[in-house]
Amino acid sequence: MALDQSFVGRSYPPTDPYEVGREKIREFAEAVGDANPAYTDPDAAKALGYPDVIAPPTFVFSITFKAAGVVVSDPQLGLDYSRVVHGDQKFAYTRPVRAGDRLTVTSTIEAIKSLAGNDILDVRGEVHDEAGEHVVTAWTKLVARAAEGA
Amino acid sequence: MTAKISYDAVEVGTELPAQTFGVTRATLVQYAGASGDFNPIHWNEKFAKEVGLPDVIAHGMFTMAEAIRVVTDWVGDPGAVVEYGVRFTKPVVVPNDDQGATIEVTAKVGAKLDDNTVRVDLTAMSAGQKVLGMSRAVVRLA
Numbered sequence: 001m002a003l004d005q006s007f008v009g010r011s012y013p014p015t016d017p018y019e020v021g022r023e024k025i026r027e028f029a030e031a032v033g034d035a036n037p038a039y040t041d042p043d044a045a046k047a048l049g050y051p052d053v054i055a056p057p058t059f060v061f062s063i064t065f066k067a068a069g070v071v072v073s074d075p076q077l078g079l080d081y082s083r084v085v086h087g088d089q090k091f092a093y094t095r096p097v098r099a100g101d102r103l104t105v106t107s108t109i110e111a112i113k114s115l116a117g118n119d120i121l122d123v124r125g126e127v128h129d130e131a132g133e134h135v136v137t138a139w140t141k142l143v144a145r146a147a148e149g150a
Numbered sequence: 151m152t153a154k155i156s157y158d159a160v161e162v163g164t165e166l167p168a169q170t171f172g173v174t175r176a177t178l179v180q181y182a183g184a185s186g187d188f189n190p191i192h193w194n195e196k197f198a199k200e201v202g203l204p205d206v207i208a209h210g211m212f213t214m215a216e217a218i219r220v221v222t223d224w225v226g227d228p229g230a231v232v233e234y235g236v237r238f239t240k241p242v243v244v245p246n247d248d249q250g251a252t253i254e255v256t257a258k259v260g261a262k263l264d265d266n267t268v269r270v271d272l273t274a275m276s277a278g279q280k281v282l283g284m285s286r287a288v289v290r291l292a
Contacts, residue, residue: 024184027183027184028184028185030180030184031177031180031181031183031184031185032181032184032212032215032216032219033171033177033216034215034219034222036222036223036228038227038228038229039228047152048152048226048227048229049152050229054228054229056215056218056222056228057215057218057222057228057231057234058211058214058215058218058234061185061211062185062186062187065187066186085238086210086211086238087237087238088235088236088237088238088284089210089211089214089235089236089238090233090234090235090236091233091234091235092232092233093229093231093232093233093234095229096228096229096231139235
């Protein structure tokens with residue numbers, strides 16, 4: 001069943017702050033095998049002009065995706081999450097995420113399309129720090145595949 | 151920010167050093183923990199096959215994280231990345247053996263833009279198939 005177009009443009013309240021820790025960044029960098037010292041060594045990060053270690057570019061997805069989950073699981077929207085796959089992902093950075101950041105995400109439904117029985121949902125997540133400054137915007141395209149026989 | 155590469159030193163077509171990244175089931179378990187994405191299609195073969203996949207597949211975001219390393223290793227400062235976007239075209243299938251899968255990433259400068267930035271066009275291949283489409287980063291050079 002096609003999703004309700006009236007949800008396009010709907011914004012959800014900002015999430016509670018996510019506090020970015022040095023060890024969480026280290027854990028992520030190790031998981032992707034990235035040895036760049038800017039992720040683990042505060043002095044190396046400072047040499048690049050940052051106040052503390054920075055996170056790899058895709059780290060913030062774990063925060064924005066959790067925020068998008070509120071949209072996806074909105075019972076009024078009625079998306080079948082068990083059939084959702086990740087279609088596209090894009091980030092636009094004002095600055096890198098860094099240790100000590102307290103980040104909130106404001107999610108907005110940018111578009112809803114129906115194509116060959118698939119529901120396609122575009123969600124934009126605006127990430128701001130504690131001072132209200134923009135850090136990064138994440139655009140996530142989710143595709144709910146048509147159920148068999150539908 | 152202190153990129154190692156100067157804007158004046160690159161041209162459209164300049165190739166970045168290519169890299170190949172390995173991924174095993176253990177890698178995926180570690181990434182699931184670090185990212186918080188515990189979708190069973192990334193670690194449970196029975197579940198993956200039940201939903202029509204050939205086998206366990208890598209997280210798209212894992213592949214996206216590997217591909218940008220070609221850019222961040224080249225430029226030195228990961229904070230020099232201004233934009234980064236991909237389309238997930240094919241899954242990276244990760245067999246349950248000692249070898250796992252490999253992700254081969256090549257990249258070249260696709261355009262020189264304003265404000266000392268360049269667009270880098272990335273290609274990520276696994277098992278002979280393109281796994282990321284429309285994969286592009288904008289990066290600020292020195």
